[in-house]
Amino acid sequence: xxxxxxxxxxxxxxxxxxxxxxxxxxxxxxxxxxxxxxxxxxxxxxxxxxxxxxxxxxxxxxxxxxxxxxxxxxxxxxxxxxxxxxxxxxxxxxxxxxxxxxxxxxxxxxxxxxxxxxxxxxxxxxxxxxxxxxxxxxxxxxxxxxxxxxxxxxxxxxxxxxxxxxxxxxxxxxxxxxxxxxxxxxxxxx
Numbered sequence: 001x002x003x004x005x006x007x008x009x010x011x012x013x014x015x016x017x018x019x020x021x022x023x024x025x026x027x028x029x030x031x032x033x034x035x036x037x038x039x040x041x042x043x044x045x046x047x048x049x050x051x052x053x054x055x056x057x058x059x060x061x062x063x064x065x066x067x068x069x070x071x072x073x074x075x076x077x078x079x080x081x082x083x084x085x086x087x088x089x090x091x092x093x094x095x096x097x098x099x100x101x102x103x104x105x106x107x108x109x110x111x112x113x114x115x116x117x118x119x120x121x122x123x124x125x126x127x128x129x130x131x132x133x134x135x136x137x138x139x140x141x142x143x144x145x146x147x148x149x150x151x152x153x154x155x156x157x158x159x160x161x162x163x164x165x166x167x168x169x170x171x172x173x174x175x176x177x178x179x180x181x182x183x184x185x186x187x188x189x190x
Contacts, residue, residue: 036100038181039064040090043075043154045142051081057152059183062092074186077122079147085124085140087113089156089181104138104156111180112160113137114172116153120187121145124170134162135170144189152187156180 043057055077061070077083089100104111108130114137115124123143126135160175161167167175 036089036098036103036180037064037091037093038089038100038156039092040088040097041154041156041181041183042088042090043185044086044088045075045077045083046086047078048082048084051078051083053078055083057154057185057187059185060092072183072185074188075152076188076190077142077144079144079189081144083142083144085142087138087154101138104136108136109134109162110159111136112157112162112167112175114153114155114157114170114175115140115142116155116170116172117150117187118153119150120148120152120189122150122152122187122189126170130162132162135168137170147189149186149188151184153182153184155182 039060039062041059045055045057047053047055055075056073057075058073059070060072061067087101089104091098091100108128109132112135115122117123121144125141125143126137126139127141128136128139130136155172156179157172157175157177158180160172160177164174164176165171166173
């Protein structure tokens with residue numbers, strides 16, 4: 001009797017293995033797009049017209065949260081100026097550094113960069129868009145007003161509600177989605 005049970009168990013296990021091997025179909029879920037590690041955010045302001053020079057705002061945290069403090073280079077812009085803006089995201093734990101900006105460009109319908117200023121006369125206008133004509137924010141134009149100081153928060157949001165109220169105008173309040181990175185710089189306008 002024991003021998004008969006062993007054969008039954010053996011055939012049952014073989015049948016289950018065969019079913020699991022050959023049961024893959026197109027309804028299987030797609031692999032999850034894992035969030036990329038962003039160690040560095042670089043915002044480059046290039047003066048246009050009467051505004052001269054190049055200014056960089058840089059956030060770099062190579063060891064991630066909880067380790068050493070990040071290295072931050074805060075921007076200082078000219079009053080009443082106009083700047084072309086480019087944004088770059090890097091993973092500098094890789095060698096060579098991985099340019100996450102390329103992934104954001106490829107998946108532009110799923111990403112948006114936001115610029116939120118507080119206490120300073122600064123506006124940002126998108127100059128890039130995805131296939132649906134919604135803003136992305138990797139390039140834009142910044143305009144400064146009177147001299148002053150405040151903060152500039154730069155956010156990259158994954159899967160924002162680009163049709164949400166104010167989102168296309170750069171207001172992340174109703175964007176939803178997940179924040180890939182959020183950095184607040186001290187902004188000085190001279």
